[in-house]
Amino acid sequence: MEKVQKYIDENTPRFLDELFELLRIPSISAQSEHKGDMVKCAEWLAASLVKAGADRAEVMPTDGNPVVYAEKIIDPAAKTVLVYGHYDVMPVDPRAEWRTEPFEPVVKDGRIWARGADDDKGQLFMHAKAFEAMCATDSLPCNVKFMLEGEEEIGSPSLYKFCEDYKEMLKADIILVSDTSMISMDTPSITCGLRGLTYMEVEVVGPNKDLHSGLFGGAVANPANVLTRLVASLVDENGRVTIPGFYDDVRELTPAEREAFNEAPFCLDEYKKALDIDDVEGEAGYTTIERTGVRPSLDVNGIWGGYIEEGTKTVIPSKASAKISMRLVPNQDFVKIGELFEKHFRAIAPKSVKVNVKFLHGGAPYVSPTDMAAYKAAEQAIVDTFGKKPLPFYSGGSIPIISGFERILGIKSLLIGFGLSEDAIHSPNESYGLEQFDKGVRTIPLFYKHFAEVE
Amino acid sequence: MEKVQKYIDENTPRFLDELFELLRIPSISAQSEHKGDMVKCAEWLAASLVKAGADRAEVMPTDGNPVVYAEKIIDPAAKTVLVYGHYDVMPVDPRAEWRTEPFEPVVKDGRIWARGADDDKGQLFMHAKAFEAMCATDSLPCNVKFMLEGEEEIGSPSLYKFCEDYKEMLKADIILVSDTSMISMDTPSITCGLRGLTYMEVEVVGPNKDLHSGLFGGAVANPANVLTRLVASLVDENGRVTIPGFYDDVRELTPAEREAFNEAPFCLDEYKKALDIDDVEGEAGYTTIERTGVRPSLDVNGIWGGYIEEGTKTVIPSKASAKISMRLVPNQDFVKIGELFEKHFRAIAPKSVKVNVKFLHGGAPYVSPTDMAAYKAAEQAIVDTFGKKPLPFYSGGSIPIISGFERILGIKSLLIGFGLSEDAIHSPNESYGLEQFDKGVRTIPLFYKHFAEVE
Numbered sequence: 001m002e003k004v005q006k007y008i009d010e011n012t013p014r015f016l017d018e019l020f021e022l023l024r025i026p027s028i029s030a031q032s033e034h035k036g037d038m039v040k041c042a043e044w045l046a047a048s049l050v051k052a053g054a055d056r057a058e059v060m061p062t063d064g065n066p067v068v069y070a071e072k073i074i075d076p077a078a079k080t081v082l083v084y085g086h087y088d089v090m091p092v093d094p095r096a097e098w099r100t101e102p103f104e105p106v107v108k109d110g111r112i113w114a115r116g117a118d119d120d121k122g123q124l125f126m127h128a129k130a131f132e133a134m135c136a137t138d139s140l141p142c143n144v145k146f147m148l149e150g151e152e153e154i155g156s157p158s159l160y161k162f163c164e165d166y167k168e169m170l171k172a173d174i175i176l177v178s179d180t181s182m183i184s185m186d187t188p189s190i191t192c193g194l195r196g197l198t199y200m201e202v203e204v205v206g207p208n209k210d211l212h213s214g215l216f217g218g219a220v221a222n223p224a225n226v227l228t229r230l231v232a233s234l235v236d237e238n239g240r241v242t243i244p245g246f247y248d249d250v251r252e253l254t255p256a257e258r259e260a261f262n263e264a265p266f267c268l269d270e271y272k273k274a275l276d277i278d279d280v281e282g283e284a285g286y287t288t289i290e291r292t293g294v295r296p297s298l299d300v301n302g303i304w305g306g307y308i309e310e311g312t313k314t315v316i317p318s319k320a321s322a323k324i325s326m327r328l329v330p331n332q333d334f335v336k337i338g339e340l341f342e343k344h345f346r347a348i349a350p351k352s353v354k355v356n357v358k359f360l361h362g363g364a365p366y367v368s369p370t371d372m373a374a375y376k377a378a379e380q381a382i383v384d385t386f387g388k389k390p391l392p393f394y395s396g397g398s399i400p401i402i403s404g405f406e407r408i409l410g411i412k413s414l415l416i417g418f419g420l421s422e423d424a425i426h427s428p429n430e431s432y433g434l435e436q437f438d439k440g441v442r443t444i445p446l447f448y449k450h451f452a453e454v455e
Numbered sequence: 456m457e458k459v460q461k462y463i464d465e466n467t468p469r470f471l472d473e474l475f476e477l478l479r480i481p482s483i484s485a486q487s488e489h490k491g492d493m494v495k496c497a498e499w500l501a502a503s504l505v506k507a508g509a510d511r512a513e514v515m516p517t518d519g520n521p522v523v524y525a526e527k528i529i530d531p532a533a534k535t536v537l538v539y540g541h542y543d544v545m546p547v548d549p550r551a552e553w554r555t556e557p558f559e560p561v562v563k564d565g566r567i568w569a570r571g572a573d574d575d576k577g578q579l580f581m582h583a584k585a586f587e588a589m590c591a592t593d594s595l596p597c598n599v600k601f602m603l604e605g606e607e608e609i610g611s612p613s614l615y616k617f618c619e620d621y622k623e624m625l626k627a628d629i630i631l632v633s634d635t636s637m638i639s640m641d642t643p644s645i646t647c648g649l650r651g652l653t654y655m656e657v658e659v660v661g662p663n664k665d666l667h668s669g670l671f672g673g674a675v676a677n678p679a680n681v682l683t684r685l686v687a688s689l690v691d692e693n694g695r696v697t698i699p700g701f702y703d704d705v706r707e708l709t710p711a712e713r714e715a716f717n718e719a720p721f722c723l724d725e726y727k728k729a730l731d732i733d734d735v736e737g738e739a740g741y742t743t744i745e746r747t748g749v750r751p752s753l754d755v756n757g758i759w760g761g762y763i764e765e766g767t768k769t770v771i772p773s774k775a776s777a778k779i780s781m782r783l784v785p786n787q788d789f790v791k792i793g794e795l796f797e798k799h800f801r802a803i804a805p806k807s808v809k810v811n812v813k814f815l816h817g818g819a820p821y822v823s824p825t826d827m828a829a830y831k832a833a834e835q836a837i838v839d840t841f842g843k844k845p846l847p848f849y850s851g852g853s854i855p856i857i858s859g860f861e862r863i864l865g866i867k868s869l870l871i872g873f874g875l876s877e878d879a880i881h882s883p884n885e886s887y888g889l890e891q892f893d894k895g896v897r898t899i900p901l902f903y904k905h906f907a908e909v910e
């Protein structure tokens with residue numbers, strides 16, 4: 001392992017230089033104008049993995065953005081690690097709030113600032129460079145496969161079929177994923193729970209054209225008013241989702257589980273201060289970490305209708321829309337929740353409007369066992385680099401494809417992410433600490449070592 | 456009068472050609488990029504009025520867009536008519552829904568299609584051309600003054616001071632305004648009531664940056680969710696505005712007044728069919744024409760927050776906003792209503808967010824008496840051209856400056872508009888019927904004639 005760590009010492013500036021190249025490609029999967037950037041990004045990664053030591057690396061087409069697949073088989077009898085990551089990034093809006101160019105990375109205050117700096121280019125690139133360090137120093141103890149997709153931020157629509165089609169090629173003992181966060185650099189953690197997701201779009205349609213709000217105001221249902229009414233009614237005064245059946249399959253924690261769960265270090269005052277809010281808000285009867293870790297939620301991710309430019313326009317818009325997503329917990333089914341949502345939204349719409357409801361994407365919640373060999377290997381690797389045993393952590397986030405991997409490939413995932421909440425993923429001014437990147441690159445080879453050794 | 460009507464017969468094609476020039480100027484007052492177009496439009500009108508026969512015409516600066524003032528004094532002892540109109544127009548969005556270019560007028564199906572075709576360029580230009588016809592045929596029986604502003608669609612912020620500053624210059628016996636609609640071509644009407652307006656903008660501010668809706672969803676107040684809650688609560692299940700004190704000053708109609716009011720021809724089925732809606736919606740206990748004519752209302756004119764582009768983004772927006780306007784009836788005070796709104800909105804905001812509330816503009820309701828000389832003259836002029844006595848009509852719309860005229864100048868306004876609801880003012884595909892324009896140009900000189908004659 002010393003050779004590996006020395007290789008990392010000597011090559012880190014080049015690692016970062018290469019990462020910057022990767023970050024400069026604006027691979028936003030949600031926006032079709034970036035189709036070409038997705039292919040460019042995939043090709044860049046394939047070339048990079050070959051240089052790092054892969055026996056083969058391919059840009060494999062799908063119905064959507066291509067998947068980068070690469071592998072190095074050292075011994076068919078050895079354990080196999082399948083590294084999963086995604087090279088697509090979130091849109092950058094609100095663009096005006098970025099202090100630097102989102103696709104022109106800079107280092108400042110010990111952090112890399114760019115869209116994708118953490119999520120997930122920065123994190124997946126730690127795996128590429130850890131792999132390079134092991135190959136270059138002849139220390140790779142496992143077979144390695146890489147599967148890097150370009151559609152995670154839009155719900156991985158093509159990767160399910162890809163997994164079905166390439167089951168044999170993707171065979172592995174564990175799927176290794178760095179696309180999550182730790183509690184803090186002082187309190188390292190391994191994510192053992194992810195929420196599921198159901199993402200919907202609704203449209204309320206009223207009159208066949210925008211109307212003058214004087215001539216018609218008060219006599220005709222205003223789709224924007226109706227939308228606020230319908231959306232507001234989806235969560236009650238106790239912070240509970242009102243969709244009938246929504247909680248039916250939620251696994252309630254036992255009192256002992258809740259107690260253990262709330263032992264994770266958490267300071268409400270610091271949490272509020274970091275967000276600059278005077279109060280938190282959520283489901284009555286649950287703590288903040290329970291609310292994101294083990295309880296479902298419903299959020300408006302976007303809402304629009306009528307005149308939203310400068311000045312005033314006295315108009316009743318003919319329609320208004322919202323994007324609404326729900327985070328799900330075991331054992332909620334994301335398809336069923338989408339159906340319940342649609343049924344309920346149609347049921348509560350008044351006769352004065354029409355509504356359109358669209359399922360945009362979704363994924364199941366995931367629980368990663370803490371008693372598997374990979375978890376133990378990761379725990380030991382983190383003890384080696386952080387000097388502390390990591391805590392098991394339930395993240396509020398979702399990586400919908402992870403439960404798909406278990407269902408299709410029959411392989412568990414280990415979620416060893418090095419993100420921090422201050423990385424502001426999905427927000428303006430995303431960043432990734434140089435120390436986080438460094439700890440990641442150094443921890444990953446130790447994982448391989450321990451994983452090869454444990455029973 | 457025969458000479459005037461003959462002049463109109465012969466010159467109508469040129470009138471329309473000139474109107475098209477006027478319509479081509481994109482004089483959108485709400486958008487600062489059109490500042491130059493406002494001046495261009497004012498200069499065009501001043502030149503046009505001089506050609507039409509004015510003794511003087513000036514583009515007079517204000518703190519905002521200029522006012523076009525013109526006059527022709529035939530005899531200091533004769534009655535004086537002050538024509539008011541506005542050369543600014545509404546924004547064109549949603550742009551995609553226009554079937555023709557908003558500022559490239561065309562005639563099709565007997566109508567002029569363009570932004571401003573009715574509101575108010577088409578209507579004010581009828582006055583300019585009627586004036587020209589009377590001048591050219593030596594038939595002008597009154598002194599005429601024109602005051603054409605460029606800020607009506609944004610609440611006439613500069614015209615109040617203009618009236619204060621030029622009280623003497625603006626002296627007149629009546630203010631003549633064509634900026635309203637008739638019930639239909641078969642049922643001509645004169646507007647004798649206008650609603651007032653209070654136009655507000657609210658912003659709900661939560662966390663100091665957009666957040667990942669997985670990591671924070673369910674634990675932090677989402678400003679878009681909170682906005683829907685607050686806005687939805689402003690109107691109750693009976694369609695009544697919930698702001699404390701909102702109805703305190705509303706003048707309730709007597710049963711006899713209500714009965715008379717509901718005698719106006721109105722077909723609910725046709726109304727719904729024209730708008731393509733299955734049901735109307737409004738304050739319980741009132742008919743549709745009461746709801747727009749004599750009852751106040753609250754409408755969301757625009758709402759926005761979070762991710763509103765293509766695809767999905769799992770984000771909790773740091774803020775969300777809405778433009779909300781209220782139509783007022785006698786004797787509601789638009790300033791007081793704005794204050795009540797702000798106080799209430801702040802009171803209902805939860806501690807988990809901050810709110811910003813801004814008063815954008817407003818104006819008082821107006822009642823135009825049906826027993827004044829000008830009303831009788833207009834009634835007779837309409838009998839002459841339509842062959843029917845016009846009905847007095849309460850419009851749901853607002854022209855905030857009209858009550859200002861009475862307060863500052865001490866002059867009543869006569870609202871003789873030739874619009875129709877199908878003109879779709881403020882909407883995409885605004886239009887104005889050639890017949891409406893023609894009837895207007897021919898009715899106006901008759902009004903002058905009768906007005907000069909009545910006691």
